[in-house]
Amino acid sequence: MKKLFDQERVVGAALMVFSITALVILLLIMLFILDGGLPLFNKVSVSDFLLGDKWVPAKGLFGASQFIVAALLVTFGAILLSVPLGISCAVFLAEIAPGWAKRIVRPAIELLAGIPSIIYGVFALIIIVSLVRVTFNVATGETILAASIVLAIMILPIIISISQDSIESVPRLYKEGSYALGATDWQTIHRVLVPAAGPGIVAGIILAMGRAIGETMAVVLVIGNVEKMPAGLLDPGETLTSAILLEMGEAVVKSTHYNALFCLGLVPFILVLFMSVLSSRLTTKNKARFA
Amino acid sequence: MLSKNADRLAKIWLWLSALVIILVLLSVLGYVFINGIGAISVSFLLDMPQNNWREGGIYPAIVGSLIVVFVALAFAAPVGVGTAMYLTEFRTEGLVTRIIRTSSDALNAVPSIVFGLFGLSLFVFYLGDYTGGPSLLSAGLTLGFMILPTIIRTSEVAMRNVPYAERMESFGMGASKLQTIRNIVLPGAVPGIATGLILSIGRAVGETAPIIFMVALNPTIPKSLFGSGNTLTTQLYYLSMEGISMKVAFGTALTLMLVILTLNAITRVFKKRLSRNLRRC
Structure with a gap:
């Protein structure tokens, strides 16, 4: 009996080592990104980095x-495009879709979530870019808007699945109360269900924003990569992530340029971590409300 | 009467929204199929590239993708399943489980290009002597870090779905905790864990940004884990960004897409089996 107990402790200890791996990796990532990026601020001030609009590594x-x-x-555009569509589709799945429609739409959304970002990029590179060019009659379709459209497609699955979850977790009583007062399906949906599911839906949107800010491959192929302050959605531009991708190859290791690229990574990293915490807070709070 | 009309209109809009999403999916799939089907053949998959990828096949990229995914799983599967087991079987909910879960969630949120920067500085610059610098091993481990949260989460759900009563029955018959895990929890959780692993394979195979700084674009068969190589995704990026050969690019895209579709179909089968199991108990 004594021996078995020991075996259990050994396994438990080994598994504990495994389970702190995620934490260790996370800390290492922070350490290495800070270590790679912070030396920049010996040469350039934080405000020059965040507010300056001249990016000329050679100078x-x-x-x-x-x-x-x-x-x-890009993120703002993507959210603007995907939120109305995503919430509608979530409501559709949660409330009015018959079984056969669910069996088609749900797998389709899973598949959308599984398509690699580089494939979205190749798709957008030709289809969405031409669509933008022809529709808005601009010289090149490689614009912020094109990147927003492809990102909107990519974040739809996140928004749909989280919104659907939170709509479905609204207590039955809310719905029955609404119907008992004579409300139609639509009145129940937009006056009762969606507002009640609000915090959960917002959590999903925040998560999707994080995903959009951090996305690289699909964006870099369609945004035009012009290092100039974009004046609007129909201008080309270059995002934080695409600048890292495009310039890392030419940056000398440990040079100021190299440090600056790590700082570019630091910005979405911090934003995304913040959003992830905010989103999970909201989700927990939302669940507690109905429990 | 007005509210009835609004109701009807709203429902039409909701149906349309679902239809739009299906159409978007079909157009992405259709686009890749139509453009890629002409390029793809057995020799395309098994031949070496020629003339700077303008002709020939994509064999080295296929081998490279297989190797990095294998390395990623070899790291993340044991660590992820182990973490899930620790969370569900060895710890009651509390500060420790909260810290582990929060860091796993945060790791899941890290942008893929940040993984790329991290992999570059850790594996190439700091540990370059051990990993061979920009090698398939470095790329695979970076992907392993990235898929770890997915494996933790799916395995944890799978283990929690094994009914508590079954564990109690096992304990009641005098089984130890380890015996219970081996005979009750793991067998019950296998379909769920497998689904999570396949999901992670799909993610690892499709990622580009984390490994883009660690691949070489040389069309040679990687000699070992410490050698450099290329993957389907990085090759696809290179081919389409530089506009070298859209034909080969689309062939590569279709190959990648077929891999993803196959993995997706396999998870579907597992999920069906999973729901059947749940209904039984």
């Missing part, structure tokens, strides 16, 4: 504001 100018603005614009 030691590292103003990243145009990348930050482009990343925010």
Whole structure:
């Protein structure tokens, strides 16, 4: 009996080592990104980096504001496009879809989530870029808008699945109460169910924003990669992530340029971690509300 | 009467939204199929590239993708399943489980290009002497870090879905905790764990940004884990970004897409079996 107990402790200890791996990796990532990035601020001030709009590595100018603005614009556009569609589809799945329709739409959404970002990029590179060029009659379709459209497609599955979950977790009583008052399906949906599921839906949107800011491959292929402050959605631009991807090859290791690229990575990294925490807070709070 | 009409209109809009999503999926799939089907053949899959990828096949990229996915799983599967087992079987909910779960969630949120920067500095610059620098091993381990949260989460759900009563029955018959895990928890959780692993394979095979700084674009068969190589995704990026050969690019895209579709179909089968199991108990 005594021996078995020991075996159990050994296995437990080994598994504990396994289970702190995720934490260790996370800390290592923070350490290495900070270690790679922070030396930049010996040469360039934080405000010059965040607010400057001249990015000329050869001259030691590292103003990243145009990348930050482009990343925010792209994300904003993607959210604007995908939220109405995503929530509608979630409501459809949660409330009105008959069994056969669910059996088609759900697998389709899973598949959308599973398609590699580089394939979306190749698709967008030709289809979406031409669509934007013809529709808006601009010289090149490689714009912020094209990147927003492809990102909107990529984040739809996140928004749909999280919204659907939170709509389905609204207590039955809410719905029955609404029907008992004579409300139609639609009135119940938009006056009762969606507002009640609100915090959960917002959590999903925040998570999707994080995904959009961090996405690289699909964006770099369609955004035009012009290092200039974008004036609107129909301008080309370059995001934080695409700048890293495009310039890492030419940056000398440990040079100021190299440090600056790590700092570009630091921006979405911090934003995304913040959003992830916020999103999971909201989800927990939402669940507690109905429990 | 007005509310009835609004109701009807709203329902039409909801149906349309679902239809739009199906159409988007079909157009992405259709686009890749139509453009790629002409390029793909047995020799395309098994031949070496020629003339700087303009002709020939994509064999080295296929081998490279297989190797990095294998390395990623070899790292992440034991660690991920072990973590899930620790969380469900060895720990009651508390500070420790919360810390582990939060760090796993945070790791899941890290942008893929940040994994790329991390892999580059850790495996290439700091541990380059041990990993062979920008090698398939470095790329595979970076992908392993990236898929770890998925494996933890899916395995944890799978183990929690094994009914508590079955564990109690096992304990009641005098089985130890380890025997219970081996005979009750693991067999019950296998379909769920397998689904999670396949999901992670799909993610690892499709990722580009984390490994883009660690692959070489040389069309040679990787000699060992420490050698450099190329994968389907990085090759696809290179071919389409530089506009070298859209024909080969689409062939590569279709190959990748077929891999993803196959993995997706396999998870579907597992999920069916899973729901049947759940109904039984």
